[in-house]
Amino acid sequence: MIKAGIIGLGKMGMSHCAIVNAHPDIDLVAVCDTSTLVLEVLKKYASFNTFSDYRKMLNETELDCLFVATPTKLHAEIVLLALEKGIHVFCEKPFSLTLKQGQQMTELARSKKLVGQVGYHNRFIGTFNYFKTLLEKNIIGQVYHFTGEAYGPVVVKNKGGTWRSDSKEGGGCLFDYASHVINLIEFILGEIKDVDGTLLKSIYSREVEDAVYSSLFLENGISGLLTVNWSDETYRKMSTQITALGTEGKIIADAQEMKIYLKKDNNELGLEKGWNMKYITDLTDQVDFYLRGEEYSSQIDYFVNCIKENNLQNKNSFEAAFHTDMVIEMLKNYKKSNNG
Amino acid sequence: MDKILFGDNQFFAVNHLSDEKSRAQSIQFRTNEAIIRVLEDVVDLGINTFMCTTHDRISGICDHIRKHPQKYKNFKIYPCMPYAHKYANAITELGILGTLKEYLPGNIFSTFAKGGLAFAKKDIIAMMELLIDAEMKMFKGIDTPVIFIQNVITDLILGLGLKDVFKAYDAYIRKKYNAEPGYITMNLPMLLSVFDHVGIKNPIICSSVNKIGFRMSGGREIYEKTIAEKKFRPIAMQVLAAGAINPRKAFEYIGKQKNIESVLFGASSREHIKQSKDLILEYC
Secondary structure, three states: OEEEEEEOOOHHHHHHHHHHHHOOOEEEEEEEOOOHHHHHHHHHHOOOEEEOOHHHHHHHOOOOEEEEOOOHHHHHHHHHHHHHOOOEEEEOOOOOOOHHHHHHHHHHHHHOOOOEEEOOHHHHOHHHHHHHHHHHOOOOOOEEEEEEEEEOEOOOOOOOOOHHHOHHHOOOHHHHHHHHHHHHHHHHOOOEEEEEEEEEEOOOOOOOOOEEEEEEEEOOOOEEEEEEEOEOOOOOOOEEEEEEEEOOEEEEEEOOEEEEEEOOOEOOOOEOOEEEEEEHHHHOOOOOOOOOOHHHHHHHHHHHHHHHHOOOOOOOEHHHHHHHHHHHHHHHHHHHHHHO | OOOEEEOOHHHHOOOOOOHHHHHHHHHHOOOHHHHHHHHHHHHHOOOOEEEEEOOOOHHHHHHHHHHOOOOOOOOEEEEEEOOHHHHHHHHHHHHHHHHHHHHOOHHHHHHHHHHHHHHHHHOHHHHHHHHHHHHHHHHOOOOOOEEEEOHHHHHHHHHHOOHHHHHHHHHHHHHHHOOEEEEEEOOHHHHHHHHHHHOOOOOEEEEEOOOOOOOOOOOHHHHHHHHHHOOOEEEEEOOOHHHOOOHHHHHHHHHHOOOOOEEEEOOOOHHHHHHHHHHHHHHO
16 A cells, blocks of 8 residues: 655645545555644544644654645645655656756656656546657647637636636636646647747736737747637636647547548548547546546546556656746746746 | 536536637527527436536526526526636645635635634534535526536545545535535545445445546556445446547447436537437437
8 A cells, every 4th residue: 555645635636635535555644734624624533633733743643745736835845754655656747836846856756766747637638648749649740830729717807816816826827727728738749948928917906817829839840829818707617729730631529529621531530531520438548436437436547556666657747748838938938038 | 406407518628538628619609698608508408407517607607597487497506616717727836725715715714824724623524515615506496316426536535545535525425515515536445445334325426437448546447346235326428538449339239337327518519419319219
């Protein structure tokens, strides 16, 4: 059994807590949060130890791995301490608020030969993985344009006052929503090297942006557009979509379905000329415990397997998340240098 | 329970295969009248149970039902609570405590703001009861013989291992609403073994049951075995696996799982409702 701890019991931490606790190979030993309400409930009804001080938890509990789901500004100090103690770390996204911290975490995990994984769960969705496979096989020829989009109803009226409305704490649409799309574009299409025409728009929030629009330029020469808005109440929940246009066809994918248009038949993959549809039901593997989406369980299964097999080539690595942070930094700085 | 239960996903843009279809549905059902027209077809086709989430818009549907007692004489609603996205989006923005403050009923809010937090800490069960009452308000005067917890909450409680919360829910629904508690889950075998452990007997459980094993955690075989051997009242949902299975084959498969008591499905047109109803009656 792998002994695990969780720090931070907000929406993601609580979700990880349920999945980890239900996992047959993991023994959830301890959890930590600053909310007395949450701790009292878990103390009374659940079976794991509860802490309000993460240092105390890490000092008093022997752990093999740790899930960090605190507000982003706390990631670095917790992750670095855990790595120093030789603990494998699963850290929520976005990875860090400053590039210095991101680099420290990435380098320490590498030098200590520990598994580091970040919670960009789109990398565990069947449609997006198949997208990557199709591009690796050059199925739509030379890709000349892409769009990465995400929309959702997080901030739909004037309000403020939580860490999500403070960019110094990792709030705002860029850190919270756009980071997912940036990370996914880098997973499917390639690393981003430059940005241009970036617009960070505040719609309802006073302190942070609610929408992010930008041109993106990849290392491999492909360029495209990023369009993300978390103040769009026409969406019931976060919806992420990637489109790629190539000389031999086009692919459009979200978490549920995939539309593939080809100019000619592809016998190797059994795809026909014209439109082909693929659904989550064709592309998603069964999980043993389901909460909110297969990908949340799959990413934890994968993390556990990496620990067991001592596999340090993680598909959702600290390195990749650190690169996403660098792109976020570029988008932020573009605003500073161009909009005052 | 009736053999056929009519669901509401199509009304609220829930489509597990396609965001695009979701949007088309939210346009089709932008008015309550459009939903009511479908419900009238449902009643006309002899289906008398509507299983629906506690979405804000359901309260308008409940108003309509109360205004037409004759037409909806035998009509029952099985509420499924909570409408999770309302809370999930709120938690992202306001945090857990902020969300509770936002959604606990108004008169409770002042209690909550003063000594309320201490009260909440001591008694999460009492707080759950307040939230249930808040969600149930819209159904006043309507027959609600079974009241469900939505899968995201059932499975969260299950994963966290808060077994006593299930017991408290079970007791409260029976006592306060004189109704049967129901549970929607994506983890049927695991939920049943926890129920065995805490002594919840012969529960009503609604879970995915379909020919391709979609959203059947642990696999189709263990589900089939559970349905065949365990004592509980199964409702099959996601029978068509969000449209991935041909309807005839889908319901034929359900017919082979002998102990299934009811089948839940949703559809947007009279033609599709009739087709599913006829197939359920033929096979199940």
